[in-house]
Every structure is written in structure tokens, then in C-alpha cells.
Amino acid sequence: MLIKFIFSNYKSFRDETVLDLSASKITECVDHLFDVGIGRVLPTIAIYGGNASGKSNIYQAFEYMSQYVVNSFKFGGDDDSRQKSEFDYMKPTPFLFDTKSKEKESSFEVYFADVNNESVKLYQYGFTVNSQGIMREWLNRKSKTARTYKRIFYRDSETLDLTGISTKYHKNLEISLEQEVLISSLGAKLKIPKLKFIRDWFLKNEFADFGDPAESFFMSRFLPTGFVNSKEIQDNVVKFFSTFDDSIKGFHIEKVLSSDSDKKEEHYTIDAIHSMIDSNETAKIPLHLESDGTLKMFALYPVLQNVLERGSVLFVDELNARLHPLLVKSFIDTFLNSELNPNRAQLVFTTHDTSQLSANIFRRDEIYFTQKDKQGISHLYSLSNCVDEDGVKIRKDESFEKNYLNGKYKGIPCINNSPITDISENK
Structure with missing residues (x-):
């Protein structure tokens, strides 16, 4: 602590x-x-x-x-x-x-x-x-x-x-x-x-820098431990998402076979499962096409779980x-x-x-x-x-x-006249 x-x-x-x-x-x-x-x-x-x-x-x-x-x-x-x-x-x-x-x-x-x-x-x-x-x-x-x-x-x-x-x-x-x-x-x-x-x-x-677009992009593609193989962990993520977006009902995960025999890394495609509005069927959307906010919460989930578990x-x-x-x-x-x-x-x-x-x-x-x-x-x-x-x-x-x-505690930007404003006023 x-x-x-x-x-x-x-x-x-x-x-x-x-x-x-x-x-x-x-x-x-x-x-x-x-x-x-x-x-x-x-x-x-x-x-x-x-x-x-x-x-x-x-x-x-x-x-x-x-x-x-x-x-x-x-x-x-x-x-x-x-x-x-x-x-x-x-x-x-x-x-x-x-x-x-x-x-x-x-x-x-x-x-x-x-x-x-x-x-x-x-x-x-x-x-x-x-x-x-x-x-x-x-x-x-x-x-x-x-x-x-x-x-x-x-x-x-x-x-x-x-x-x-x-x-x-x-x-x-x-x-x-x-x-x-x-x-x-x-x-x-x-x-x-x-x-x-x-x-x-x-x-x-744990650290999460959402001021860095590259790190933010990487984190949104970093999977929670055990996410690929554990239905329980996937359900926990859905439950986490339900606090702000209950449209995601689950995930569909497929392993991608590499054409390069020398590469041993495992790759997966992940789709978010949504309910159809006019039937009992479901629709699959690639996770990376979800909103920026959803991807950010997906990125925060693993680090949140880690710190909560470790204290x-x-x-x-x-x-x-x-x-x-x-x-x-x-x-x-x-x-x-x-x-x-x-x-x-x-x-x-x-x-x-x-x-x-x-x-x-x-x-x-x-x-x-x-x-x-x-x-x-x-x-x-x-x-x-x-x-x-x-x-x-x-x-x-x-x-x-x-x-x-109102500036009582300071810690706010000092705003000067915008050059754009000055130009428009001089017309």
C-alpha cells in the first residue's frame, strides 16, 4: 500500500x-x-x-x-x-x-x-x-x-x-x-x-497511459489473463461491460492459423456478440470496431482485476x-x-x-x-x-x-486571446 x-x-x-x-x-x-x-x-x-x-x-x-x-x-x-x-x-x-x-x-x-x-x-x-x-x-x-x-x-x-x-x-x-x-x-x-x-x-x-495513442491502442488489444480459454472470465468481462453497455452478450473467439511455420505466436480473432433487435438471433462485430469507450474499458479490465486481486x-x-x-x-x-x-x-x-x-x-x-x-x-x-x-x-x-x-485553486490553463479571434475582430 x-x-x-x-x-x-x-x-x-x-x-x-x-x-x-x-x-x-x-x-x-x-x-x-x-x-x-x-x-x-x-x-x-x-x-x-x-x-x-x-x-x-x-x-x-x-x-x-x-x-x-x-x-x-x-x-x-x-x-x-x-x-x-x-x-x-x-x-x-x-x-x-x-x-x-x-x-x-x-x-x-x-x-x-x-x-x-x-x-x-x-x-x-x-x-x-x-x-x-x-x-x-x-x-x-x-x-x-x-x-x-x-x-x-x-x-x-x-x-x-x-x-x-x-x-x-x-x-x-x-x-x-x-x-x-x-x-x-x-x-x-x-x-x-x-x-x-x-x-x-x-x-x-499497474500503469495505463491513455494520453499516449500508441499505448492506448496496444492496451485495447491486450487480453485479460485466461480470457481465450475461460468462459467464466469471458462472462466476467460481459458483467463488467454491463455496468455501462448491456448490448454485448458475449464473445466469439477463433484461433488464427499462421501461414508462417517459423512463427509460434498464437493469434485470435475476437467478435463481440450483440442481440438482433427483430429476432432471437445474434450479430457478431469484430471487437476492434467497437466504440473507443468500449475498447478503453476493455483495456482497463485486466489492470483493474490485477490491482484488485493484488491490493x-x-x-x-x-x-x-x-x-x-x-x-x-x-x-x-x-x-x-x-x-x-x-x-x-x-x-x-x-x-x-x-x-x-x-x-x-x-x-x-x-x-x-x-x-x-x-x-x-x-x-x-x-x-x-x-x-x-x-x-x-x-x-x-x-x-x-x-x-x-473560476481559478480559486489555480491549476487551470492561462487562456490568452486566440489568434483566430484577433483576425476575425480586425475584419
Whole structure:
């Protein structure tokens, strides 16, 4: 369970930026909260902001951290150009609009909880990285009753402290560790339990970027696990679809035989089955010809099922794209419903859909905004920390949507006169 994500000097975010999922001491929507024995945690975070304000960079920062943890065991190697090129691809993008930040490392850190029945352990894990590789990396852990974190490992350019890792693994780590490689990633590859646990926590989280047309296209063709062979899973997808479109009654799946004997990939054609309006017969429509909204919900189904089953985190960029606001609300409500979400999965998403910006849907600490200043630096802040012109905190009974669009909370585009308007006025 994600408690806090902190990063700095990544893309448009120069300064330390905190996405905090620990609940603040406000009174609304207490039924939303997860009580994990160490305090209350939020199930959802909605991030609003104008175009180019940095919303997607928050998504990308967490995705970057996750990919580095999962894949960095493959980086490095003085004589392996492939490994070097993989690291080159993963070099961070710092804030480029001042000379100091351009040369400074980027920093990423998470606090998360492992909740197992009554046992709760808290983890603090992070690293800093620049174009040369890892500058620092650390992992600390504590039980819910402990006052302070206990070190598991720490490394920088002069230190390699593996205090909390069994000594039988020290030599392998010391020999194999390279500057581009994270201890967490290498340790998982070496099957060191404490380090594999960290890697696996990142691996369980899911990402869906609907701001990227190519990824959106790919996801809409990514089948739920077991979909081809399991009638039960197909029926579950139909049931999922019925919440917004009850015209789909099932699916017809056929395996396509490849004419190339060297290719071993399996291909299938999938048709959605619809009822005919004037008979008891059915009509088949290729799935790829369904509406963009249906294809997006089809793309969301596998990642939704994965995070609900694992109790992990789903990051979605532009959740509202090509979806009706009521579908978006239904998707959000899944994470707020303890019966549908018994394993306490979490949702963090960016959106422009202001119809969801309501005290009837979100607590104030579940709403974040991004704003880019005149220097090109993005800032992230919670509605629960906003104050009005008199220094008074935002009330829970305000019209969030109206006040946001009126600029009270900032985080909206700065609209200048359109050149088209200027031309028409000069005629």
C-alpha cells in the first residue's frame, strides 16, 4: 500500500514534490479510508491541472522509478554495448531550465506498507540517479509499533552498508554491483528475499497511459489473463461491460492459423456478440470496431482485476479520455467500495473531468492540482492545503468544480486571446 511518493529534479518538477496518500485530519468521507494500524490511508488520488502543467510527469516519475527497480539488474557492463544502451535509454530527464538542476541527480523515494493480517511493516526505499548511474540508494524498515526505521542497506560513492541483509549474500552483491544497477534489482535477481520483496512490490503495480495513442491502442488489444480459454472470465468481462453497455452478450473467439511455420505466436480473432433487435438471433462485430469507450474499458479490465486481486496501485494518465463522466465515476467507486476492493487497492489518476471534482465523490486530501510557474517549474499541491485570499482553508461544503474553473485553486490553463479571434475582430 502506497503511503507517500517523493521525487525531485525530474522533467518539469525541479523541487521536492510529495504525493501523500496518508489521510489528513479532516472529517468528510471517513468511509473512504483504509485503516492499516499505522494510521489511515487514502484509496484514491485525483490530479487536476492545465495542459503542460506537469500532471503526466507525476505518472511518468513513478513509472520511471518502477521500471528502474524492475530492470536495472540488466544495466552496466563495460564490454556489453547492449547493456550500456539499455542504461542510456533509462537515463533520467532532470529539470533542464537551470544550469544547476541540469547537472544534478534526480531523486525518487517511496514509503509503503506491507499489510498481512494484523502484521504491518513500513518501508522507506529510494535512490538518486544521474547520467552516470546511481549516486545513492537506501532501504529502511520498521514495524507499526517501532518509533524509528531500521536500516537494511545504504550505498553511495564511498559506502556500501548491507547491515540488514544476511552476510551470506554480501559477497555476491559486492562483486556484481555496478554503478548503473540498483541493489534492490540485483538482489531480486540473486533471489535475496528482502530485496526481491521490494522489486515485487513495484512489479505488482499497474500503469495505463491513455494520453499516449500508441499505448492506448496496444492496451485495447491486450487480453485479460485466461480470457481465450475461460468462459467464466469471458462472462466476467460481459458483467463488467454491463455496468455501462448491456448490448454485448458475449464473445466469439477463433484461433488464427499462421501461414508462417517459423512463427509460434498464437493469434485470435475476437467478435463481440450483440442481440438482433427483430429476432432471437445474434450479430457478431469484430471487437476492434467497437466504440473507443468500449475498447478503453476493455483495456482497463485486466489492470483493474490485477490491482484488485493484488491490493496494489494503479496509475492512470488521462482517465477521462473517451469515457463518459458516469463511467469514470463508476470506475473510481470500485476503489471506494470495500466489498469490491477488499484487498485495499489504490488508484492515482490524472484527469480534466471536472464533473468528478465534488465533495460527494472525493475528500479534499484526495484532490491534487499541478501548476507551472513563470520559470517553467511545476508544483503539486493538495486541495486540503489550499487557502483562499484571506488565508482561510477551503471548506468541505464548497463547490469544488465551480471554484476550480473560476481559478480559486489555480491549476487551470492561462487562456490568452486566440489568434483566430484577433483576425476575425480586425475584419
